[in-house]
Amino acid sequence: KTEFLVQMDGVGKTEGGVLVLGATNVPWAIDAAIRRRFEKRVYIPLPEKNARTVMVKLHLGDTPHNLVEEDFVKLGELTEGASGSDIE
Numbered sequence: 001k002t003e004f005l006v007q008m009d010g011v012g013k014t015e016g017g018v019l020v021l022g023a024t025n026v027p028w029a030i031d032a033a034i035r036r037r038f039e040k041r042v043y044i045p046l047p048e049k050n051a052r053t054v055m056v057k058l059h060l061g062d063t064p065h066n067l068v069e070e071d072f073v074k075l076g077e078l079t080e081g082a083s084g085s086d087i088e
Contacts, residue, residue, distance in 0.1 A: 008037045
């Protein structure tokens with residue numbers, strides 16, 4: 001962690017223009033000193049029920065199944081609180 005903070009102190013202070021992008025599913029677990037070094041934060045919420053339903057269908061792909069539309073809707077409901085990577 002310390003080396004990362006040292007390296008981040010010099011980022012963006014030259015003419016070169018550097019983009020540092022970070023992503024996490026648990027932003028509350030990131031050290032406050034590290035969070036301060038990122039000027040902008042974009043919150044992307046968890047997918048809604050309809051999006052989760054579509055994700056289940058997409059990830060199932062060509063796998064043979066006996067599911068009907070109502071089953072997919074139920075899976076969308078049951079996966080409340082799940083991220084896209086959880087559904088994958």
